[in-house]
Amino acid sequence: EPEVTQTPSHQVTQMGQEVILRCVPISNHLYFYWYRQILGQKVEFLVSFYNNEISEKSEIFDDQFSVERPDGSNFTLKIRSTKLEDSAMYFCASSLNSPLHFGNGTRLTVT
Amino acid sequence: DQQVKQNSPSLSVQEGRISILNCDYTNSMFDYFLWYKKYPAEGPTFLISISSIKDKNEDGRFTVFLNKSAKHLSLHIVPSQPGDSAVYFCAASQDGSGNTGKLIFGQGTTLQVKP
Numbered sequence: 001e002p003e004v005t006q007t008p009s010h011q012v013t014q015m016g017q018e019v020i021l022r023c024v025p026i027s028n029h030l031y032f033y034w035y036r037q038i039l040g041q042k043v044e045f046l047v048s049f050y051n052n053e054i055s056e057k058s059e060i061f062d063d064q065f066s067v068e069r070p071d072g073s074n075f076t077l078k079i080r081s082t083k084l085e086d087s088a089m090y091f092c093a094s095s096l097n098s099p100l101h102f103g104n105g106t107r108l109t110v111t
Numbered sequence: 112d113q114q115v116k117q118n119s120p121s122l123s124v125q126e127g128r129i130s131i132l133n134c135d136y137t138n139s140m141f142d143y144f145l146w147y148k149k150y151p152a153e154g155p156t157f158l159i160s161i162s163s164i165k166d167k168n169e170d171g172r173f174t175v176f177l178n179k180s181a182k183h184l185s186l187h188i189v190p191s192q193p194g195d196s197a198v199y200f201c202a203a204s205q206d207g208s209g210n211t212g213k214l215i216f217g218q219g220t221t222l223q224v225k226p
């Protein structure tokens with residue numbers, strides 16, 4: 001069965017540094033998402049992306065965040081200047097007239 | 112944001128018995144509900160869904176019931192198996208299908224099925 005793949009599985013970065021989290025959605029999917037889960041908290045929606053543009057974003061998704069689909073296969077989340085509170089599991093998801101399929105996540109640790 | 116609530120953080124049942132996981136919501140605009148299962152170090156995996164026009168959906172051992180007037184849904188697993196031990200998330204959407212819009216998740220319920 002096709003999978004959403006995310007790399008790296010764990011990323012450690014220093015506060016203020018830029019990070020890029022990478023995702024390869026399922027190939028025929030058209031809708032792409034980023035969610036995050038801070039330890040002990042709910043899975044939270046960050047952003048949805050369709051037709052090469054953001055279709056919806058949450059309050060969390062401020063100017064420090066950006067998404068890009070640089071080619072036909074990758075979908076990236078960039079955090080420009082990381083803060084301690086950005087430490088979380090970040091899940092990429094994709095869909096095509098189907099329930100969202102999630103990747104296994106990238107654990108981001110900001111020190 | 113407490114639009115979707117799972118009030119039981121954990122549930123323990125014996126293998127072969129029924130597991131009932133509950134979820135409440137406050138937003139009457141939600142029209143599609145989903146259950147996801149999550150194992151450690153993995154992402155959420157879709158389990159079953161229900162549209163607000165239905166009150167029951169069944170898939171094998173899994174049945175979801177929706178009570179719109181009470182703004183309550185539940186997931187029944189019968190019979191429960193040890194491999195069902197995981198965190199179960201209730202999620203809701205108001206985009207018409209739940210397949211293209213954002214999902215609002217509950218806090219999750221950790222199910223342990225004892226052999």
